[in-house]
Amino acid sequence: MKLVDHFATGLDAPICLTWELTYACNLACVHCLSSSGRRDPRELDTAQCRAVIDELQRMQVFYVNIGGGEPTVRSDFWELVEYSTDHQVGVKFSTNGVRLNEKRAKWLAGSDYVDVQISLDGATAAVNDAVRGPGSFDTAMRAMGNLADAGFRDFKISVVMTRQNVDQLDDFAAIADSYGGQLRITRLRPSGRGADVWDELHPTAAQQRQLYNWLVAHGEGVLTGDSFFHLNAFGSTPLPGLNLCGAGRVVCLIDPIGDVYACPFAIHEQFLAGNVRAPGGFSEVWRNSPLFQDLRRPTSAGSCSSCPSYDSCRGGCMAAKFFTGLPMDGPDPECVQGYGELALATAGAPPKPSGDHSRRKKPVPLSIGFGQPADRACDTSPLAGMR
Numbered sequence: 001m002k003l004v005d006h007f008a009t010g011l012d013a014p015i016c017l018t019w020e021l022t023y024a025c026n027l028a029c030v031h032c033l034s035s036s037g038r039r040d041p042r043e044l045d046t047a048q049c050r051a052v053i054d055e056l057q058r059m060q061v062f063y064v065n066i067g068g069g070e071p072t073v074r075s076d077f078w079e080l081v082e083y084s085t086d087h088q089v090g091v092k093f094s095t096n097g098v099r100l101n102e103k104r105a106k107w108l109a110g111s112d113y114v115d116v117q118i119s120l121d122g123a124t125a126a127v128n129d130a131v132r133g134p135g136s137f138d139t140a141m142r143a144m145g146n147l148a149d150a151g152f153r154d155f156k157i158s159v160v161m162t163r164q165n166v167d168q169l170d171d172f173a174a175i176a177d178s179y180g181g182q183l184r185i186t187r188l189r190p191s192g193r194g195a196d197v198w199d200e201l202h203p204t205a206a207q208q209r210q211l212y213n214w215l216v217a218h219g220e221g222v223l224t225g226d227s228f229f230h231l232n233a234f235g236s237t238p239l240p241g242l243n244l245c246g247a248g249r250v251v252c253l254i255d256p257i258g259d260v261y262a263c264p265f266a267i268h269e270q271f272l273a274g275n276v277r278a279p280g281g282f283s284e285v286w287r288n289s290p291l292f293q294d295l296r297r298p299t300s301a302g303s304c305s306s307c308p309s310y311d312s313c314r315g316g317c318m319a320a321k322f323f324t325g326l327p328m329d330g331p332d333p334e335c336v337q338g339y340g341e342l343a344l345a346t347a348g349a350p351p352k353p354s355g356d357h358s359r360r361k362k363p364v365p366l367s368i369g370f371g372q373p374a375d376r377a378c379d380t381s382p383l384a385g386m387r
């Protein structure tokens, strides 16, 4: 059996387990996949998080991707990182850099089992801050500088590709080189607040082609989280990585309150498999939940079955289809053959993500633009209001 066939039928433990530790965040990025902002009072406490780590150790989960929200704003965050690495579960955590001062960067550089991923969505402050908020570019650059000065090599610079930053791919690569980091680019999905801005932010058809060509020419050493496999339909050179949806097969999400979803981009009750606090814990959910069992069964190609590119594209991303109101067995909204756009023209109203922890009470602006006036203290400084 080929490795990819093992992946298609699911593994004993997830390869890519994302754990969002909190919905609290000092920023309010317009495309936040988990609609984060405010902490949820039901979030797992320290003892419950330790119990999850104990279970991951028993399942021999090699490492966990920790995110949020902004995970470092949890007062027990560093303690949990240490607990995890002490229990043979490596940690890669995503951060906007707010807590990565010189001292913490040195501490991180001293650990072999912790990797850091700094979020940056523009190679210039103007492009980045229009999406992530004023001051967030400087915060990220300062954190990268601290990591580089501490001798932390190959930390990740994680970029969500948007219509506004596709032209900056070379600049992102240059930034990564200059700090001794590694570039990681991922796909914008219409999940969480991303649904509100997807029309405005997702790359155009021409930019999808540009992105594919850039990855083919310069992608060696660039990580993608396997998120661009739908672009394989552009040509005969396949992008490295898994070319199928791994939701519930090799990927899943534990959210801050312990709910387990099939994928970090699929926070909706339709993709909710269980909760780590239920009897049997996470391993019971992963191995036996009806939803995950179902996702591991062979799927029909549906309306993509006559497409000559099906074997390389597999109909694209389940979450992208779901949150744009497209059927699961149809083309991806960014189908490179243009079938997604046609389907979107007649799609019904897209479903709303479950839960919204946004601090903003008014809708996301329809035009993001540049240089908007700040409407919250944390728009002026990411550190505003933090101890």
Ligand code: SF4
Pocket: 227, 244, 245, 246, 247, 251, 263, 264, 265, 266, 316, 317, 318, 319, 320
């Ligand atoms: S739903 Fe999309 S993002 Fe999630 S695992 Fe599948 S292809 Fe990847």
Ligand code: SF4
Pocket: 233, 303, 304, 307, 308, 309, 310, 311, 313, 314, 315, 316, 330, 331, 332, 335, 336, 337, 338, 339, 340
């Ligand atoms: S029609 Fe379906 S399989 Fe073909 S390129 Fe589009 S999304 Fe992929």
